[in-house]
Amino acid sequence: xxxxxxxxxxxxxxxxxxxxxxxxxxxxxxxxxxxxxxxxxxxxxxxxxxxxxxxxxxxxxxxxxxxxxxxxxxxxxxxxxxxxxxxxxxxxxxxxxxxxxxxxxxxxxxxxxxxxxxxxxxxxxxxxxxxxxxxxxxxxxxxxxxxxxxxxxxxxxxxxxxxxxxxxxxxxxxxxxxxxxxxxxxxxxxxxxxxxxxxxxxxxxxxxxxxxxxxxxxxxxxxxxxxxxxxxxxxxxxxxxxxxxxxxxxxxxxxxxxxxxxxxxxxxx
Amino acid sequence: xxxxxxxxxxxxxxxxxxxxxxxxxxxxxxxxxxxxxxxxxxxxxxxxxxxxxxxxxxxxxxxxxxxxxxxxxxxxxxxxxxxxxxxxxxxxxxxxxxxxxxxxxxxxxxxxxxxxxxxxxxxxxxxxxxxxxxxxxxxxxxxxxxxxxxxxxxxxxxxxxxxxxxxxxxxxxxxxxxxxxxxxxxxxxxxxxxxxxxxxxxxxxxxxxxxxxxxxxxxxxxxxxxxxxxxxxxxxxxxxxxxxxxxxxxxxxxx
Ligand SMILES: Nc1ncnc2c1ncn2[C@@H]1O[C@H](COP(=O)(O)OP(=O)(O)O)[C@@H](O)[C@H]1O
Ligand SMILES: [Mg+2]
Numbered sequence: 037x038x039x040x041x042x043x044x045x046x047x048x049x050x051x052x053x054x055x056x057x058x059x060x061x062x063x064x065x066x067x068x069x070x071x072x073x074x075x076x077x078x079x080x081x082x083x084x085x086x087x088x089x090x091x092x093x094x095x096x097x098x099x100x101x102x103x104x105x106x107x108x109x110x111x112x113x114x115x116x117x118x119x120x121x122x123x124x125x126x127x128x129x130x131x132x133x134x135x136x137x138x139x140x141x142x143x144x145x146x147x148x149x150x151x152x153x154x155x156x157x158x159x160x161x162x163x164x165x166x167x168x169x170x171x172x173x174x175x176x177x178x179x180x181x182x183x184x185x186x187x188x189x190x191x192x193x194x195x196x197x198x199x200x201x202x203x204x205x206x207x208x209x210x211x212x213x214x215x216x217x218x219x220x221x222x223x224x225x226x227x228x229x230x231x232x233x234x235x236x237x238x239x240x241x242x243x244x245x246x247x248x249x250x251x252x253x254x255x256x257x258x259x260x261x262x263x264x265x266x267x268x269x270x271x272x273x274x275x276x277x278x279x280x281x282x283x284x285x286x287x288x289x290x291x292x293x294x295x296x297x298x299x300x301x302x303x304x305x
Numbered sequence: 306x307x308x309x310x311x312x313x314x315x316x317x318x319x320x321x322x323x324x325x326x327x328x329x330x331x332x333x334x335x336x337x338x339x340x341x342x343x344x345x346x347x348x349x350x351x352x353x354x355x356x357x358x359x360x361x362x363x364x365x366x367x368x369x370x371x372x373x374x375x376x377x378x379x380x381x382x383x384x385x386x387x388x389x390x391x392x393x394x395x396x397x398x399x400x401x402x403x404x405x406x407x408x409x410x411x412x413x414x415x416x417x418x419x420x421x422x423x424x425x426x427x428x429x430x431x432x433x434x435x436x437x438x439x440x441x442x443x444x445x446x447x448x449x450x451x452x453x454x455x456x457x458x459x460x461x462x463x464x465x466x467x468x469x470x471x472x473x474x475x476x477x478x479x480x481x482x483x484x485x486x487x488x489x490x491x492x493x494x495x496x497x498x499x500x501x502x503x504x505x506x507x508x509x510x511x512x513x514x515x516x517x518x519x520x521x522x523x524x525x526x527x528x529x530x531x532x533x534x535x536x537x538x539x540x541x542x543x544x545x546x547x548x549x550x551x552x553x554x555x556x557x558x559x560x
Contacts, residue, residue, distance in 0.1 A: 212379070226388070
């Protein structure tokens with residue numbers, strides 16, 4: 037293989053095993069936010085971003101202060117949060133329930149997979165007038181819209197998760213004569229939990245999107261109503277203040293699910 | 306309680322997997338099933354435990370299960386089948402809960418089986434924290450907790466490395482010596498079979514038929530390493546199996 041006489045110089049083996057292993061870096065996300073805000077502030081102050089393009093972050097903050105002091109913040113936030121909570125709770129619990137049934141019973145699955153596939157791609161916002169006719173212009177139609185929008189992604193995630201539960205664990209349960217209900221409660225549901233929770237992450241973000249849509253019709257108060265009003269007046273400061281509230285809501289929800297995941301799925305890592 | 310297999314045949318669709326198997330499993334003995342892979346050993350075990358129905362023939366229980374027996378036919382699986390979200394303790398309590406055994410009574414049973422499998426210190430550990438050998442000991446403890454009449458063990462040591470396998474064989478022997486249990490023990494490892502079996506059933510390649518039944522009289526605790534008689538038995542078993550195994554191997558290549 038090599039020359040007998042000349043001994044070649046030893047070369048260090050090149051390392052090529054790096055990358056492809058994401059690690060958590062909490063602070064980078066915060067830094068990105070801070071840098072973007074600083075750039076926007078500096079840009080609007082120095083004038084190379086015109087105030088018509090982007091509101092000054094400090095002005096948005098001032099708008100926030102006014103909102104808070106006038107008590108309007110709570111007045112908008114409380115109805116929105118209750119709409120979000122009730123609508124998402126209805127949609128998610130129906131979605132999880134139906135998804136588990138679809139995962140367990142082949143007739144339910146055969147009957148509902150095409151149905152779910154048919155309603156999944158409908159932009160739920162387009163159905164708002166229909167919901168208003170069905171449930172009236174009050175709260176019920178808003179709950180319905182948010183619930184419906186949360187329902188479909190939850191169903192799809194849940195029945196996929198039930199499908200992926202380790203069959204050998206179910207076999208084990210049967211071999212110890214566990215009752216059908218015990219197998220579902222103690223093996224199928226906990227086994228599907230990781231998939232259900234990651235589905236909820238998506239569903240809840242969709243619920244926030246639909247919150248704004250739901251408040252387009254017949255809502256006096258609510259974050260969505262506030263944003264829409266500001267938008268129609270081209271009041272960028274107030275528009276941004278509203279958008280920031282939605283973003284914060286999204287981050288908080290995602291953090292809550294992360295917390296739940298860490299508690300419920302402690303057995304994984 | 307004895308088990309009798311009466312002329313069992315089984316097919317999956319057009320593939321005949323087992324043909325005319327008749328066999329007695331006497332109380333207090335370990336019956337080993339050996340045979341080339343794909344010959345239907347796992348299938349036969351599923352039939353015995355009632356997880357599948359035989360196409361032809363009957364599986365009979367002779368006599369009644371012993372008193373206090375919660376689940377007469379109890380499996381120990383090759384892949385352990387532990388719930389990853391339950392602790393060692395919780396995995397064993399799982400199979401007691403459905404029989405209404407809770408609280409102090411359950412604690413007593415679990416403490417007893419954990420002591421018998423030398424796991425008392427690990428009752429709060431999660432499966433992912435345990436080594437393969439310990440996981441299988443948990444599965445064995447879980448099986449013991451329901452006081453089975455017959456243990457159905459499907460290659461319980463095949464997922465383990467060879468040192469762990471040796472240790473666990475010692476554990477099984479001492480468990481049996483202290484309190485003899487009845488077991489059907491499926492393996493493709495002949496050393497395991499001659500170490501743990503009172504009766505060794507050799508199956509042919511698919512469709513599995515009984516080629517031979519070898520009885521080993523020597524008590525389990527007396528079967529050490531380098532035992533001439535056992536080595537002879539093992540060689541005899543290998544002679545029986547070699548051609549079957551080769552043919553089975555080539556059959557798979559044909560498909
Ligand atoms: N559920 C099933 N459906 C169809 N064929 C099966 C099924 N289970 C096992 N088989 C076939 O039956 C044969 C015996 O399988 P198995 O009992 O697992 O063999 P062994 O455990 O001896 O290796 C194999 O050829 C396998 O492909
Ligand atoms: Mg097998």
